[in-house]
Amino acid sequence: MAFEGLTERLQKAMEKLRRKPKVTEADLRETMREIRLALLEADVNFAVVKDFVKKVREQAAGTEVLKGLNPAQQIVKIVNDQLTELMGEEAVPLNKAAHIPTVIMMVGLQGAGKTTTAGKLALRLKNENHARPLFIAADVYRPAAIPQLQQVAAQIDVPVFEKGTDEDPVEIVRQGMEVAKQNHNDYVIIDTAGRLQIDEQLMDELANIKELVHPDEILLVIDAMTGQNAVNTAQGFDDKLDITGVVLTKLDGDTRGGAAMSIRAVTGKPIKFVGEGEKMEDLDVFHPDRMASRILGMGDMMTLIEKA
Amino acid sequence: AKSRTGFGARLNRFLANFRHVDEDFFDDLEDMLIESDVGYDMAMKLSDELREEVKLENAKSKQEVSNVIIEKMVDLYDAAGKDEKADLNMAATGPTVIMFVGVNGAGKTTTIGKMAALFKKQGKKVLLAAADTFRAGATEQLDVWAKRDGVDIVTGPENGDPAAVVFDAVQKAKKEDYDILFVDTAGRLQNKVNLMKELAKMKRILTREIPDAPHEVLLVLDATTGQNALNQAKLFKQSTDVTGIVLTKLDGTARGGIVLAIRNELHLPVKYVGLGEHVDDLQKFDASDFVYGLFKGLVDVD
Ligand SMILES: Nc1nc2c(ncn2[C@@H]2O[C@H](COP(=O)(O)OP(=O)(O)OP(=O)(O)O)[C@@H](O)[C@H]2O)c(=O)[nH]1
Ligand SMILES: Nc1nc2c(ncn2[C@@H]2O[C@H](COP(=O)(O)OP(=O)(O)OP(=O)(O)O)[C@@H](O)[C@H]2O)c(=O)[nH]1
Ligand SMILES: [Mg+2]
Ligand SMILES: [Mg+2]
Numbered sequence: 001m002a003f004e005g006l007t008e009r010l011q012k013a014m015e016k017l018r019r020k021p022k023v024t025e026a027d028l029r030e031t032m033r034e035i036r037l038a039l040l041e042a043d044v045n046f047a048v049v050k051d052f053v054k055k056v057r058e059q060a061a062g063t064e065v066l067k068g069l070n071p072a073q074q075i076v077k078i079v080n081d082q083l084t085e086l087m088g089e090e091a092v093p094l095n096k097a098a099h100i101p102t103v104i105m106m107v108g109l110q111g112a113g114k115t116t117t118a119g120k121l122a123l124r125l126k127n128e129n130h131a132r133p134l135f136i137a138a139d140v141y142r143p144a145a146i147p148q149l150q151q152v153a154a155q156i157d158v159p160v161f162e163k164g165t166d167e168d169p170v171e172i173v174r175q176g177m178e179v180a181k182q183n184h185n186d187y188v189i190i191d192t193a194g195r196l197q198i199d200e201q202l203m204d205e206l207a208n209i210k211e212l213v214h215p216d217e218i219l220l221v222i223d224a225m226t227g228q229n230a231v232n233t234a235q236g237f238d239d240k241l242d243i244t245g246v247v248l249t250k251l252d253g254d255t256r257g258g259a260a261m262s263i264r265a266v267t268g269k270p271i272k273f274v275g276e277g278e279k280m281e282d283l284d285v286f287h288p289d290r291m292a293s294r295i296l297g298m299g300d301m302m303t304l305i306e307k308a
Numbered sequence: 309a310k311s312r313t314g315f316g317a318r319l320n321r322f323l324a325n326f327r328h329v330d331e332d333f334f335d336d337l338e339d340m341l342i343e344s345d346v347g348y349d350m351a352m353k354l355s356d357e358l359r360e361e362v363k364l365e366n367a368k369s370k371q372e373v374s375n376v377i378i379e380k381m382v383d384l385y386d387a388a389g390k391d392e393k394a395d396l397n398m399a400a401t402g403p404t405v406i407m408f409v410g411v412n413g414a415g416k417t418t419t420i421g422k423m424a425a426l427f428k429k430q431g432k433k434v435l436l437a438a439a440d441t442f443r444a445g446a447t448e449q450l451d452v453w454a455k456r457d458g459v460d461i462v463t464g465p466e467n468g469d470p471a472a473v474v475f476d477a478v479q480k481a482k483k484e485d486y487d488i489l490f491v492d493t494a495g496r497l498q499n500k501v502n503l504m505k506e507l508a509k510m511k512r513i514l515t516r517e518i519p520d521a522p523h524e525v526l527l528v529l530d531a532t533t534g535q536n537a538l539n540q541a542k543l544f545k546q547s548t549d550v551t552g553i554v555l556t557k558l559d560g561t562a563r564g565g566i567v568l569a570i571r572n573e574l575h576l577p578v579k580y581v582g583l584g585e586h587v588d589d590l591q592k593f594d595a596s597d598f599v600y601g602l603f604k605g606l607v608d609v610d
Contacts, residue, residue, distance in 0.1 A: 029331075036335070041348045043534035046339040110557065110585065111413025111530065115444075141585070143421070143452035148445025151466075155444070196560045223413065227534025228343055229561050250412060253497040255536040278412065278443070 009034040031075055032057050042256035042295045045231045048265040056082055080292060086261065087288035092270040094121075095216040095244060100186040101134070103177075103213050107206055107237055108221035110194030113249035113275055115145065117221050118191045119152035120275065120283035125187055126156065134185040136176035137162035138169040138209065139193035149191050156280055159183075169193075170208045177213055190215070197236025210241055218243045219272065222259060224251045230259035231266045238267045249275035252282070258295050315344045319377065326370045329362050337377075346381075347569025348535055354380055384572050385595070394577060394595065397523045397551065403435075403481040404488045405514050405521035408554075409507055409544050410528035412495030415556035415582055417446065419528055420490045421453030422582070422590035432487040434459040437477030439470040439510060440494035450492050456587065460486075470494065474510045478517040491522070498543035508547045524551045526579065529566075531558045537566050541574045556582030559589070567598060 032053050039049045059078050096102050104121065106114040118135060125131035135153055137160055139145035146162050153160045161176040173190055180188045190209065195202035210218065220243045222230060237243055246267070248260055251274045260271060271286040322340045326333070334355050341351035357380050361367040367376045398404045406423075408416040417440070424434045436454050438461060440446035447463050454461035462480055464473035474491060481489040493510065496503035514521040527550040529537050544550050553570060558581050567578050578593040 033335075037348075037352075040338070040342050040351075041535060043536075046342050050339065109532070109560065111415065113413065142449075143418075143456075144445045144448035147448040148443075151444035198560070223530075223533075225411070225530075225533045225536040227532060227537075227566070229532045230534075232561075233532075250497065252500075253411070253536065254499040254539055255534075258534070 009038050028057065028060060031060075035079055038296060039258060039261070042297065043225075043227050043230075043258035043262075044295065045228055045258075045262035045265070048231065048262050051265070052082065052086070052261075079296070083261070083292040083296065084289050087264055087291050088270050088286075090288060091285040092245065092272050094125075094272065097216045100184065101177075101180050101188045102186065102217070103188045103190065103215040104217040104219060105190040105192065105206075105209065105213075105215040106219055106221055107192055107241065107243070108194060109196065109223070109233060110142075112194060112221045112223045113247070114194065114221045115139070115149055115152060115191050116278065117219075117247050117249060117273070117275055117283070118149070118189045119156055119158075119280050121273070122153075122158045122187070122189055123156045123280045124283055126158070129186075131187050132183075132185050133158050133187035133189055134176070134180045134183065135160045136173055136180075136188060136190045138172050138176075138190050140165040140167065140169055140172070141193040145191075145193065152280070169205055170212060173209050174212060188213075197233050197240070203236075203240045206241055215244075217245060219245050219247050220263075220269075221247045221249060222263060224248045224257040224259060224274075225253060225255045226259040228262075230262045234263040234267050238269065243267065243269055245270050245272040247271070247273045247275060248286070252276040256295055256297060257291065260291050261295055318344055319374070323370055323374055326373065329368065329373070334359065347538065347566060347573070349538075350384070350569045350572055353384070353572075381568070385568055394579060394593065396579060399518075399520060399523055402518060403478075403486045403521075404523045405478065405481070405491065405518060406488065406524045406526060407491040407493065407511060407514065407522040407548070408526050408528055409493055409548055409550065410495060411497050411530075411540055412443075414495065414528040414530045415554070416440075416495065416528045417449050417453070417492050418585065419526075419554050419556060419580070419582055419590065420450065420492050421457065422587050423580070424453065424459050424490055425457045425587045426590065427488050428457055428459055433485065435477060435481050435484075435486040435489045436461040437473055437489060437491040438463040439473040439477070440492050441466060441468045441470050441473060442494040446492075446494065470506065471510050471513055474513050475517070478514055478521070482517065498540050504543065504547040507544075511548050524579075525549060526552050526554050527576070528554045528556060529570075531555050531566065531581075532561050533566070538569060538573060541570055541576055545574065545576070550576060552577050552579040554578075554580045554582060555593070559583045 036049055036053045056078055060075050106118050108114050122133045125133055135149055135158060137146045137149050150160050161179050163172045218241050220237050246263055246269055248271055274284050274286050276282045276284055318340055338351050338355050341354055358376055361376050367373045408420055410416050424436060428434050436450055436459060438447040438450045441464050451461055462473060462477040477489060525548045527544045553576050555578050570576055581591050581593050583589045
């Protein structure tokens with residue numbers, strides 16, 4: 001498959017730009033097209049791409065060529081800077097409640113990685129903060145969701161509050177919070193069932209849980225392989241729940257992960273963590289610069305700038 | 309109240325804004341196609357072909373442009389779909405073996421649960437093999453489906469060798485005259501070489517025990533996946549000779565356009581689609597219905 005990164009694309013476009021003292025209108029148009037195509041190929045939402053390219057173009061047309069950089073290098077630098085800025089600040093930490101317990105609620109589409117990520121977060125909190133978390137098993141729909149959470153929890157030695165699958169999830173959460181208070185758990189992580197953002201009934205259920213416990217974190221878990229749909233998902237969950245952050249999973253694959261850019265652009269919410277495997281240790285904080293390079297398909301931006 | 313905008317509606321919207329063919333037109337066309345997830349390469353191919361038509365003066369008016377787009381898409385779809393079989397390949401005698409592969413969380417286990425119910429209803433004797441011994445709760449999940457469907461299941465110990473489960477299941481299927489065996493495997497990302505080898509090993513065991521088996525290797529793809537779907541199809545095909553696709557979670561997106569891309573680039577037929585989490589949310593995929601559906605709503609065309 002022709003999976004050209006921006007590097008290759010721009011290098012081609014730059015052959016022409018090289019040694020030119022000034023970028024002409026036609027040059028700029030062609031270069032912008034390459035940027036546009038590279039982002040689309042990486043699954044960035046088309047509307048997000050449109051905005052982004054417009055911004056880069058305005059900047060490119062407006063800026064004086066920096067000393068020591070030729071026009072092509074200049075454009076690459078603008079793209080990289082803009083994208084890194086869009087991806088947000090480095091490592092935004094988890095919110096913490098003034099009084100224990102800090103409540104974290106995991107939400108997202110079916111199969112995104114909520115339950116696995118709940119486990120990874122709990123392990124991280126244990127290791128870094130000596131935390132004593134409690135899981136609340138609020139997925140009563142997916143077959144064997146509770147045994148799954150229990151097995152995850154057993155691996156990292158964290159207790160699970162569960163009431164089987166016949167109880168209403170909001171009621172389960174209410175009871176779970178009582179138990180957490182009694183046991184002085186400093187963190188509560190609520191595992192919810194996967195759902196579509198267009199499923200009003202199930203989205204209302206999440207809103208009801210939110211209203212009951214006022215979570216300190218509502219983390220939207222999104223599969224990094226998601227295509228154009230990522231904006232709809234992110235927008236849908238954010239509109240309903242005002243999420244506090246995002247976890248991007250399955251980044252250990254070969255996806256370019258353009259969804260990250262789409263999500264940032266439509267919600268403005270920070271991507272806090274990335275999932276990089278199935279094991280409990282496979283969670284990393286989010287690095288915007290790495291994500292920017294990944295989306296653009298650039299191994300090393302500086303090398304490219306030097307070569308241009 | 310599921311709001312969905314189909315391809316037809318998008319194409320209509322696009323054409324409504326049509327003034328004349330210029331560079332912006334091609335940008336907008338590409339955006340529209342990509343928005344429909346027809347895949348990046350498909351979008352570029354279609355737009356390049358349209359450029360040619362425009363050069364040949366065959367597409368200048370709105371009506372002509374619209375006709376060319378539809379014609380090209382149908383052509384691409386037909387060409388890609390030649391000689392393919394939409395039905396499941398069944399064993400002439402003995403058990404039919406269907407193996408499910410795919411990335412994590414795509415919907416393999418759920419699809420088996422749905423499909424087993426389908427065959428059970430047809431009076432078939434169905435066996436499930438829980439060869440995902442790795443993911444937490446995976447065996448329990450398949451077991452819930454087996455009980456719901458009233459079918460039998462072979463399981464192994466947690467973190468045990470999945471190939472051993474496959475072996476036990478295929479033995480049992482042969483000995484006890486099951487009509488059909490569904491093999492559930494652990495989700496894995498296609499770039500994990502060792503995990504892909506493990507899959508190939510399971511497949512070899514099936515073939516060793518029943519020479520024609522597996523009769524189908526179905527790649528389960530999440531319809532909300534973007535360009536990576538093509539990498540998935542390509543690499544799973546390499547390691548396990550995938551014979552068809554199950555496209556899941558189509559209830560969450562109207563962007564079935566990826567079907568076009570997969571057919572066009574990988575020549576893999578979509579055999580079933582998943583439309584929800586319930587047992588009856590599985591439908592056989594009808595290619596011509598799908599194409600018709602794509603263009604449905606194009607009222608001011610034709
Ligand atoms: N490779 C990889 N697999 C992951 C990652 N995170 C989760 N998974 C896998 O993805 C699949 C789905 O994960 P779950 O945690 O069950 O997802 P979920 O969102 O809880 O799913 P539902 O409860 O069914 O909505 C499992 O096979 C996980 O092992 C990741 O970062 N990398
Ligand atoms: N909305 C919707 N959800 C689905 C569909 N098919 C499966 N799911 C859900 O997606 C999630 C993951 O499905 P599984 O069947 O566990 O996926 P899997 O491929 O077996 O996952 P792993 O074994 O972890 O790799 C579950 O919550 C399912 O209920 C579908 O067609 N539509
Ligand atoms: Mg879960
Ligand atoms: Mg499974």
